[in-house]
Amino acid sequence: MAESKSLIKIKPNSYKSGDIVKVSFMVMHPMETGLRKDKKTGETIPEEYINSVKFEYNGKVITTMNVWETLSVNPVFTINMKVDGAGELKVTYTDNTGKVEETTEKIKPKG
Amino acid sequence: MQRRDFLKSLGVGAASAVVIPSMSFAAEAPKPRGKNALAYNDALGVATGGKKAEVSAKVKLKVPEIAENGAVVPVTVEVEHPMSESDYVKAIHVYATKNANSRCIGVHLSPANGEAMFATRIKLGETQEVVAVAELSNGTFLMASQSVKVTIGGCG
């Protein structure tokens, strides 16, 4: 994949400090199991799957995940998070091929 | 498998292929296994360190009864338990009991999550039980399971 895309969504759109919000991290990733065959060449498509995801809020790790190839293609990870002041949420993922990517989203509580 | 059981196990999914020999062949073909293949009981043992996971209504596992597509099966787990500094849900593990690699994900939470909830989408190769295991900070394990029927697709 030439360009990997990811997205962080926070629900609801408007929140205050102390609220618990839903955070979803979406990423375009093939999540190849290593079991599929290329229909044209007949060759096995090698494993390529996300193996870890880390959520950091203002520098503090709040959630980590061990991920397996059994998640759907273009996976989505949703957790809750207690809003504790303005700042930044950083999500980093790694995959089994050694790729490391991070995405950030501003946390802007209203009041 | 007994012949009778085999007949019973045939879902509508297999109905389009009424040719018996090919069906029995399909049923006997070994399942492909990847490098990460690990049976559910073994995987559970690794996560709990051999401790018993008690079935608990506190673990709310939401999966569809019938998956409209095995490639994208929504899973939501909520654990009714405090998320305080001294007493919280440390981890949520999700297993697909009949996938070659039964492990889907292990989510390590902290009190900063506010509530113990996790949602994702998993692949299911066939009809099976999906299991959610919650690990509490005091070292106990709670679990819930639900069967998901995987059908074959309609129009593409």
Place this chain on the structure above:
Amino acid sequence: MRKIAKIALCFTLFASLSYASEQFAMSDADRAMYEELLENNPADMMLASGGNLLEELGGDAAVAKFLGVKEDALAAYLAGFPRYLEKFGRVVSIDQMLQGMMHESGKKPYALKSNEMFNMSSYVKSLANEQPINIDINANEHMKKAYAFGKEVFDTKRGARGLSCYSCHNPSVIGTILRTQPLPDISAKGNASAATWPAYRMTKSNLATLQKRFQGCMENALLAVIPLGSPEMTALEVYFTHEAKGATIALPGLKR
């Protein structure tokens, strides 16, 4: 003995087939769970990527300029596609309109079946989100003809099974379960299919346009597949879109 077993098996299978709709219809709770997936539609990322591609061509403003409409009128204008455009001398869908725009600005147009084009045309169509579909099949002779031709394509029985689009999309079979999925009502009264495509296909893990979906249907129903952007395909999109006229556009959709 073996033969008897075979006959018995066939009988069992037929019996289970006739009850298939009852056994495999999805429960309301399940359906609600799948609808919730829309909150986090992977296609959102693809549309964002399509938006970036359009930026390279001058963004939304460039589309408005190419179409000769004011920027604040663009959304409603896009809600009327496919349209007859004089520049093209024929009825075109949004993807072909974008090809023309790329060509005019000296860029090599993306192929209709490329991911770049799916992403970009879906992004452009999503600019019409929250607008009602306002296709006007009486706008001119070209649109009138396209609609009539589209209806013909829709109704024509083809292929090994002698099926037409109408076979599975007519008032008498709407809602019938075809392996867990109710056959959709394509009209604005129902779930207004045309207003929810392009959509993310969960079985394919990709974004597909309405025309691409038509191709999938044709392939599975054993009809010769009509090329994207051909007069037949565009006409079919005109017919399908007109059936859903008035429905609110909500893109990208999320489909099995």
